[in-house]
Amino acid sequence: MNALSPSVDVNATPMVRFEAVGKTFGGTGGHPAFTALTGVDYTVQRGAIAGIIGRSGAGKSTLIRLVNGLEVPSAGKVFVDGVDVAALDAAGLRALRREVGMIFQHFNLLSSRTAFDNVALPLEIAGVGADAIRAKVLPLLDLVGLSDKAGRYPAELSGGQKQRVGIARALATSPKLLLSDEATSALDPETTQSILELLKRINADLGLTVLLITHEMEVVKTVASDVAVIDGGRIVEQGRTFDVFTRPQHETTRSLLSAASGGAKLPEWISADLKPAPQPGDRALVRLVFFGETAFQPLTARLVAEIGPDVNILAGAIDEIAGEPFGSLVVSYPAEPAVLERAARFYAETGLTTEVIGYGV
Incomplete structure (x- = not known):
């Protein structure tokens, strides 16, 4: 499920x-x-x-x-x-x-037919009677929020309304x-x-x-x-x-x-100067990904407690994917062996998903 x-x-x-x-x-x-x-x-x-x-x-x-x-x-x-x-x-x-109903990018509505008649078209082709067509089409127009647009022609409808007519038409044959x-x-x-x-x-x-x-x-x-x-x-x-x-x-x-939009993204002036390996005095830039159980835990505060206060948050975003919470932060901290070791141990213990983006000053 x-x-x-x-x-x-x-x-x-x-x-x-x-x-x-x-x-x-x-x-x-x-x-x-x-x-x-x-x-x-x-x-x-x-x-x-x-x-x-x-x-x-x-x-x-x-x-x-x-x-x-x-x-x-x-x-x-x-x-x-x-x-x-x-x-x-x-x-x-x-x-x-x-x-198998189908809806199209450019709507494919007949300009000479009203919204009602466009939805009715597949039923007419199938030989359905006028009363049965009306009993089917009006609820479909109501379903897509266009019950008040039944008599309008495509030229009188917005793009979104045209697509709703297209969806109703696709549903006409159940x-x-x-x-x-x-x-x-x-x-x-x-x-x-x-x-x-x-x-x-x-x-x-x-x-x-x-x-x-x-x-x-x-x-x-x-x-x-x-x-x-x-x-x-x-x-x-x-x-x-x-x-x-x-x-x-x-x-x-x-x-x-x-x-695509979403996800923590670094400003160009930071990402342009990143290096693949650390040099003395560099900081590690790491993307932390939060989902599932980790999405609701105060893991950033615990990270600071684990490796020390010198942790900077550079970017962050909260999103939803397929109905599930998803968030990410980009943080930086000193790329010193002892700090990196403590951070790696913390990530392993908490199950936090991470990605090293690079190293910089």
């Missing part, structure tokens, strides 16, 4: 499973082949909000298009609720797509899986936050599994319980969002994290 997805049942059939998936484009008619995905293994548990993050061109859009059959893998298999997507015939694919393709990239930070809160509420209230792709670490940190990092068509790191953010193992993850 985790803070963002309390309904996740890890023993149930996964909602989405990628097994050794590869995808190659071209290679025929004289066109050179391009490999977009290689050996992708990834599982999205039922009821989870899972994120796939990567830079532009990393392969995440191709990956999500395999889920609803818009692309077919060149190797491996993609399963949705235990069903091999590539093995479905045309009728099977149509049925699958009614169970899907069990919602795919989000960079759904917040075109929105300002405040609107992005409101959309993410809406996705969390839909996940909790409807038990809907959400798979989102994004290049924004802040989005994953806020809403996703689990995350996979994709680079060059390969999954280079995956796990609980909190674990990946607090203990990144791959250089791509660390690079993406360094560009």
